[in-house]
Amino acid sequence: MALTDLANPSRFLRLANRAIPWLAGVTVIAFAFGINQAMVAPDDYQQGATVKIMYLHVPSAWLGMLCWGLMTLAALGTLVWRHPLADVTAKAAAPIGAAFTLLCLITGSLWGRPEWGTYWVWDARLTSELILFLLYLGVIALWRTVDDPSRAARAVAILTLVGAIDLPIIKFSVDWWNTLHQGASVFRIGGSTIYPTILLPLFVMALAFTLLFVTLVVAAMRNEIMRRRVRTLRLMQASAAS
Amino acid sequence: MGATAHIDFVAAAYAAAAIIIGFLIVWVTLDYRAQRRTLADLEMRGITRRSQPARDAAPMQQAKEDA
Numbered sequence: 333m334a335l336t337d338l339a340n341p342s343r344f345l346r347l348a349n350r351a352i353p354w355l356a357g358v359t360v361i362a363f364a365f366g367i368n369q370a371m372v373a374p375d376d377y378q379q380g381a382t383v384k385i386m387y388l389h390v391p392s393a394w395l396g397m398l399c400w401g402l403m404t405l406a407a408l409g410t411l412v413w414r415h416p417l418a419d420v421t422a423k424a425a426a427p428i429g430a431a432f433t434l435l436c437l438i439t440g441s442l443w444g445r446p447e448w449g450t451y452w453v454w455d456a457r458l459t460s461e462l463i464l465f466l467l468y469l470g471v472i473a474l475w476r477t478v479d480d481p482s483r484a485a486r487a488v489a490i491l492t493l494v495g496a497i498d499l500p501i502i503k504f505s506v507d508w509w510n511t512l513h514q515g516a517s518v519f520r521i522g523g524s525t526i527y528p529t530i531l532l533p534l535f536v537m538a539l540a541f542t543l544l545f546v547t548l549v550v551a552a553m554r555n556e557i558m559r560r561r562v563r564t565l566r567l568m569q570a571s572a573a574s
Numbered sequence: 575m576g577a578t579a580h581i582d583f584v585a586a587a588y589a590a591a592a593i594i595i596g597f598l599i600v601w602v603t604l605d606y607r608a609q610r611r612t613l614a615d616l617e618m619r620g621i622t623r624r625s626q627p628a629r630d631a632a633p634m635q636q637a638k639e640d641a
Binding site for chain 2: 435439544561568
């Protein structure tokens, strides 16, 4: 099956119906393994047990940004290629990305209090992450404001493309400004600064979170396609009745 | 630093993750059931897309009667 075949919503629905149970099963297995690895991983020599918050905080931060990246591609798909599933993807992914970004902010605060002595500081990394969360809320609000999905899709696509500027700001904020938040420690030139016994559970949890994200986005896309069918049928019903 | 130091912050973080992820799963599942039920209801009343065969012989007539 060619990738372009997925452009057909009916074909996507059939594929999603088959894939979702498998994706959910693999996600559960990955989380069971990841949480087990996280719990048996040694404490950090400086941070103690609070390092275990990293196994939630870092994957949710990655996925919050990855989701906006996916929505940016979908925005291009809407504006440039007019792909039939592009705006479905963007609409389905937004609440999920918002949830992961919120989780990143909450776990970051809970990690910051024992390590920095405060839940929040207005440093560049934390502020740019908060802006990402507010952008997600803006996109969700915009989808709800405009009744016609195709008109809403164009407005959301423009906001998404503008908001993508925040992604490199989040990534490089710790390099461009003097921040309380630490610099890159996983993917960096010269290798990771994290010891392998702590790094491996982080990668397993990141995989589990990514599988969860994919499962939720595919399921939410299925819901959105069905919601649009309901809308179409109701419009047909209303026009037939008038 | 002791192994149990700040364990309440760790527990709160995992609880927050469980709540947020649980909310996402419940939301997606309930939304799916609602859409499926609504689609099935519309099809039962003979209102189908043009590309789908209608179960009812006169679907639009049924819609008019419903209205």
